[in-house]
Amino acid sequence: MKKLLVLIGLIGQTVFAQQVEVKSINLLKGTESGGYHFAVYSPKGTYLLTSSANYTGLKQIMLETGEVKIITQEPGAGYGVKISADESTILFTKTEFINNLRYTSLYQYSLVNKSVTKVESTSREKLTPAFTQNEPMFVKGKNLVKNAKTAAVTPFINIEDKKMVLYSSNTSKILTPNGENESYFWASVSPDGKHIVYTVAAKGTFVCNIDGSNVVSLGKLGAPVWLNNQWIAGMDSKDDGTKVLSSTIVIATIDGKVRQTLSTPSIKIAMYPAASPDGKQIAFETENGEIYLMNINIK
Numbered sequence: 362m363k364k365l366l367v368l369i370g371l372i373g374q375t376v377f378a379q380q381v382e383v384k385s386i387n388l389l390k391g392t393e394s395g396g397y398h399f400a401v402y403s404p405k406g407t408y409l410l411t412s413s414a415n416y417t418g419l420k421q422i423m424l425e426t427g428e429v430k431i432i433t434q435e436p437g438a439g440y441g442v443k444i445s446a447d448e449s450t451i452l453f454t455k456t457e458f459i460n461n462l463r464y465t466s467l468y469q470y471s472l473v474n475k476s477v478t479k480v481e482s483t484s485r486e487k488l489t490p491a492f493t494q495n496e497p498m499f500v501k502g503k504n505l506v507k508n509a510k511t512a513a514v515t516p517f518i519n520i521e522d523k524k525m526v527l528y529s530s531n532t533s534k535i536l537t538p539n540g541e542n543e544s545y546f547w548a549s550v551s552p553d554g555k556h557i558v559y560t561v562a563a564k565g566t567f568v569c570n571i572d573g574s575n576v577v578s579l580g581k582l583g584a585p586v587w588l589n590n591q592w593i594a595g596m597d598s599k600d601d602g603t604k605v606l607s608s609t610i611v612i613a614t615i616d617g618k619v620r621q622t623l624s625t626p627s628i629k630i631a632m633y634p635a636a637s638p639d640g641k642q643i644a645f646e647t648e649n650g651e652i653y654l655m656n657i658n659i660k
Contacts, residue, residue, distance in 0.1 A: 381592075381612055382658040383623050388651060390427025395649035397422070399439050400635040402644065403448045409635070409644060410451070411652065412439020419453060421472075422652070432470055433477065443490045445497070449473050452480070452490035452497055467499055481506070489519050491528070505533065516571065518548040518557060525559060527571070536573040539564065547583070553590045556615055560585065566595060568615045577617045584633050589640040591615055592659065596632045596645075597622070608632040610645055610655070623655065 389409075397411040397420065409422045410432070416439035419432040432438075437456025444451055451470040456463065465488045467481040481488055486502035493515045498507035500519050505528050507514065516529040518536075523544040525536040537543065539561050548559035550571065557573075560566045566582040569575055579585070582595035591614055598608035608630045613620045625631045628647060635644045643655040 380619060380660050381621055381623065382660060384656040384658055386625060386628070386653055386655045389422065389424075389644070389654050391422050391429045392650070392652040395647075395651050397650045397652050398646055399633055400644045400646065400652055401442060401444070402635050402637050403444050404446050404638055405448050406638045406642075407448055409652070410439075410442055410444065412442075414650065416440040416456075419451070419470075424654075433468070435468070437465070438468075441489060443492050445492050445495045447495050450492075450495065450497065452492070452499070454488055454490065457483070469497060487521075491515075491517050491519075500528065503533075505531075516550050516554050518550055518559070520546055520548060525557070527557075536569075538569045538573040538576045539567065547585055549585075549587060551587050551590050551615075555590070558585045558587065558593050558615075566593075568593070568617070577615065579613045579615075579617055580620070582611055582613060586634055586636050588612060588636045588643070589659075592640070594634045594636055594643055596634060598630075598632055605630055605632065605648060610634050610643060623657070625653075625655070628653065 398414050399412050401410045408424055411420050412418055417436045418434040419438045421430045421432055435455040438453040442453045449472050453468055455466045464483045464485060466483040467488045467490060469478045469480050489500040491498050493511055496508055496511045503521055514528060514530050516527060519526045525545045525548050527534045527536055544562035545559050548557060550557055555571055556568055557571060558568050566579045566585050568577045581597055583598055585593050585595040588594045592612055594612045596608050597611045599606045610623045610631050630648045631645045633646050641657060644652055646652055
């Protein structure tokens with residue numbers, strides 16, 4: 362009888378955990394040849410931006426047609442790229458080495474005029490692009506550079522000296538919810554601006570309130586992205602030190618109580634998820650850089 366009760370309990374937990382249904386998984390037209398990595402959805406879900414495996418260049422893929430356009434071929438352009446709310450402007454960086462020293466410059470690409478404009482000259486300081494709606498801005502070193510008329514700043518996280526720094530309006534605040542001596546990365550603010558998801562080296566991924574309080578562990582969840590205000594998507598990968606052996610797409614609730622692996626039966630390696638603005642689709646890449654679109658339903 363005791364064993365039966367335990368079994369019933371386990372079945373109950375399993376049913377409870379299966380809260381997201383995978384409706385379909387389709388190869389994104391235009392990416393069949395591979396080489397498309399680190400996908401980012403545009404704010405309205407019209408297109409994806411992708412880069413190469415080493416973040417060189419940017420390509421725009423129209424989700425409705427599969428049409429692929431080259432935005433830039435600059436090195437480092439795919440790292441931290443940002444898109445304006447109206448989808449018309451893209452901010453990206455260029456990374457280059459001069460006398461073995463790393464330099465970064467910032468560029469703005471207009472999808473309306475098909476033109477590129479340099480926003481910030483080559484600098485030894487780290488440049489991090491950001492938007493508040495359609496207003497471009499950036500962090501240079503540890504200073505936020507924005508238009509003087511831009512009063513309110515949509516909260517965002519920048520990693521500085523391996524710590525999280527929250528920028529909001531005219532303030533910045535260092536956040537180290539797991540301790541000052543930890544290394545933080547893969548950090549972002551929830552769509553409603555109330556929570557932060559982040560990863561700590563060798564410790565896993567966590568969620569906390571926007572002020573750094575109430576830390577919740579999500580376990581191993583690489584490259585986490587916000588699916589909506591309550592769900593986070595990431596990857597659970599295994600490697601041999603040189604290459605990825607397997608990887609699955611995993612989702613979890615921000616309270617850490619529900620965790621679910623989203624099945625990709627014919628795809629052994631599914632990694633680096635990106636979430637559509639409406640939370641109904643997850644884009645992910647294979648080891649060859651093909652992009653698949655997973656349509657989901659949150660029950």
